[in-house]
Amino acid sequence: MTGEKLVNLNVNLAGLKLTNPTMLASGILGYSSETLESIAENGAGAVVTKSIGLKPRVGYANPTIVQTKCGLINAMGLPNPGIKEFVREIRATKKVLKVPLVVSIYGFSTEEYAKVAEKAVGAGADAVELNVSCPHVKETGSEIGQNPKILAQVIKAVKLKVDKPVFVKLSPNVTSIADIAETAEKAGADALTAINTVKAMAIDAETAMPILSNKVGGLSGPAIKPVALRCVYEVYERVKVPIVGCGGITSWRDAVEFLLAGASAIQMGTAIALKGANVFKTVSRGIEAYLKRKGFRSVKEIVGLSHRR
Amino acid sequence: MSAYPTAANKHRTTRLLNIKTESPTVKTFTFKDKQCAKAKPGQFLMLWIPGIDEIPLSILDADKNGTVSVAVKKVGEATKALHELKAGETIGVRGPFGNSFTVKKGKILMVGGGTGLAPLLFLAKKLALEKAKIFMVMGAKTREELLFKEVFEKICGKENLVATTEDGSYGVKGLATTPLERILAKEKLDIIYTCGPEKMMRKVFDLAETRGIAVEASLERLMRCAIGLCGSCVIGKYRVCRDGPVFTVNQLREVKGEFGVSKRDFDGKLIPLG
Numbered sequence: 001m002t003g004e005k006l007v008n009l010n011v012n013l014a015g016l017k018l019t020n021p022t023m024l025a026s027g028i029l030g031y032s033s034e035t036l037e038s039i040a041e042n043g044a045g046a047v048v049t050k051s052i053g054l055k056p057r058v059g060y061a062n063p064t065i066v067q068t069k070c071g072l073i074n075a076m077g078l079p080n081p082g083i084k085e086f087v088r089e090i091r092a093t094k095k096v097l098k099v100p101l102v103v104s105i106y107g108f109s110t111e112e113y114a115k116v117a118e119k120a121v122g123a124g125a126d127a128v129e130l131n132v133s134c135p136h137v138k139e140t141g142s143e144i145g146q147n148p149k150i151l152a153q154v155i156k157a158v159k160l161k162v163d164k165p166v167f168v169k170l171s172p173n174v175t176s177i178a179d180i181a182e183t184a185e186k187a188g189a190d191a192l193t194a195i196n197t198v199k200a201m202a203i204d205a206e207t208a209m210p211i212l213s214n215k216v217g218g219l220s221g222p223a224i225k226p227v228a229l230r231c232v233y234e235v236y237e238r239v240k241v242p243i244v245g246c247g248g249i250t251s252w253r254d255a256v257e258f259l260l261a262g263a264s265a266i267q268m269g270t271a272i273a274l275k276g277a278n279v280f281k282t283v284s285r286g287i288e289a290y291l292k293r294k295g296f297r298s299v300k301e302i303v304g305l306s307h308r309r
Numbered sequence: 310m311s312a313y314p315t316a317a318n319k320h321r322t323t324r325l326l327n328i329k330t331e332s333p334t335v336k337t338f339t340f341k342d343k344q345c346a347k348a349k350p351g352q353f354l355m356l357w358i359p360g361i362d363e364i365p366l367s368i369l370d371a372d373k374n375g376t377v378s379v380a381v382k383k384v385g386e387a388t389k390a391l392h393e394l395k396a397g398e399t400i401g402v403r404g405p406f407g408n409s410f411t412v413k414k415g416k417i418l419m420v421g422g423g424t425g426l427a428p429l430l431f432l433a434k435k436l437a438l439e440k441a442k443i444f445m446v447m448g449a450k451t452r453e454e455l456l457f458k459e460v461f462e463k464i465c466g467k468e469n470l471v472a473t474t475e476d477g478s479y480g481v482k483g484l485a486t487t488p489l490e491r492i493l494a495k496e497k498l499d500i501i502y503t504c505g506p507e508k509m510m511r512k513v514f515d516l517a518e519t520r521g522i523a524v525e526a527s528l529e530r531l532m533r534c535a536i537g538l539c540g541s542c543v544i545g546k547y548r549v550c551r552d553g554p555v556f557t558v559n560q561l562r563e564v565k566g567e568f569g570v571s572k573r574d575f576d577g578k579l580i581p582l583g
Contacts, residue, residue, distance in 0.1 A: 027538075027539075028538050028539075028540070029538070029539075029540040029543065029548070030540060031540045031543060031573065031577040032540070032543055034543070034545050034546040035540060035543050035546060035548075037546065038546040050540065050577065056576040056578065057576055058574075058575035058576050059533075059575060059576070061362055062355075062362050062363035062364065062532075062533060063355075063357055063362075063363040063401075064363075064533045064534065064539070065533065065534045065535075065536075065538075065539070066320050067318055067319045067320055067403055067536070068319055068320070069319055072534075072536075072538075074534070074539075076533065076539060079541070079575060079576055079577055080576060080577055081576045081577045081578035082576070085578055202320070204320070204322055204359065204401065206322040206399050207322065207359040207360070207399055209359050209360055211320060211357070211401070213362075269538065270538065272537060272538060273534075273536040273537055273538050277537075
């Protein structure tokens with residue numbers, strides 16, 4: 001058609017160049033170069049690995065996941081082979097991956113976060129995402145992200161060691177996510193991912209037992225979308241750094257809502273179980289069609305648009 | 310409804326209806342579960358032993374009346390606890406998960422070892438309805454551990470069944486793969502279905518490749534989420550829980566480097582297959 005505007009799905013996320021705003025969320029697949037590559041082939045604009053720590057971790061015993069009516073509750077317990085082993089996977093992934101590789105990182109101390117981040121970037125990570133929001137492992141994750149003082153220390157320590165963008169993944173399990181976001185930005189975060197899972201549990205009525213071996217875990221999936229959307233909206237009002245929206249996104253419409261709330265890109269994980277791995281392609285095509293229909297030329301034009309209405 | 314019934318497949322509990330001792334180490338557990346009763350041969354379920362563990366199990370049988378059976382070998386803490394349960398006690402169920410064997414007509418060979426015979430029996434019952442000609446090779450360590458031999462004999466015919474035992478206490482002494490070359494040389498097969506120890510399946514695959522015969526193998530890996538998210542069960546670019554557990558010969562070729570060679574450990578690290 002003549003006169004039709006070309007829509008550009010490119011996103012510059014704190015220096016990372018994405019060809020579309022969809023990303024694989026951390027914790028989903030992400031152990032191996034083959035699976036990360038296959039997610040990219042399914043249309044993800046960038047991929048985030050499973051959270052990697054300094055030492056190997058076997059995670060919790062099963063049940064590590066509960067399928068409920070409204071979403072999934074998981075307490076995997078951060079299983080990962082440790083950074084020393086994982087640098088090989090990062091190198092192998094970088095050889096084949098055509099989209100930016102973000103390595104998710106956790107630690108039990110400021111030093112651990114910094115050490116792991118340094119090694120990940122050294123091996124070729126295009127960015128790191130600090131997991132300061134895992135709701136089910138003690139002395140890391142949300143226990144760091146809920147404490148502004150420690151959170152700032154961790155971010156500063158990582159920033160000193162790496163010259164690549166540092167994403168900080170925020171927990172919704174706080175009194176004010178905007179306050180925490182501001183703390184993270186001041187400490188040097190280049191981008192913020194909102195949100196990690198919502199702390200939750202499941203109890204079986206027949207046996208009167210908590211189902212997860214860890215008893216508590218994190219809720220993901222469509223149930224948390226409205227919570228995540230509100231978090232992104234609140235964070236956008238307080239910070240200048242880009243926000244990556246995450247939580248319950250399974251369709252292009254969900255994704256667009258997050259962009260309108262203030263996210264520059266979005267992440268999906270549970271959607272893979274609900275819609276299949278090609279959800280990345282269908283969502284980015286849907287975003288493209290939406291932009292076209294509404295007369296926009298780029299993703300950037302609608303980021304935070306709902307704040308002006 | 311979404312493309313996958315994950316959202317509808319929520320955790321539920323049921324009671325054990327019947328427990329049957331199959332061998333000194335294997336028991337069959339039967340219970341009611343509407344969703345798993347619709348399972349196809351090759352699919353698996355996640356069984357929760359309350360307060361102990363949740364384990365993946367191949368479905369042995371699924372009946373229209375709503376009952377489901379699984380055969381469980383006592384190998385560790387979880388299966389030991391399950392073996393101690395009595396009829397009437399409560400278990401949790403999720404599933405069915407994964408793909409299934411394709412039901413082919415024609416000349417078929419099944420090669421099964423240990424509890425790998427469970428999904429093959431489920432499949433054999435379906436194939437019998439299609440009037441397929443089934444040759445069966447079943448292996449176990451000892452005579453007592455040869456599972457479902459009488460039922461297989463009934464389905465395939467005694468003359469078409471070869472049993473192997475590692476200690477030579479019954480049938481051919483050796484592994485399930487021992488009599489294979491002889492059968493492959495004699496019969497023009499349309500497909501081989503295999504389930505059991507992965508090194509056995511790798512041998513079956515390698516032999517089939519030399520003769521260009523189609524293979525479907527049901528693989529096993531560490532399972533956590535069972536819905537294709539956690540990555541615990543990946544082999545190559547495939548997730549055993551979602552893209553498998555049944556893999557075609559073409560897919561097996563793609564994962565040759567890992568098939569029968571290595572698996573991912575609890576920490577996600579690749580380790581040699583035991």
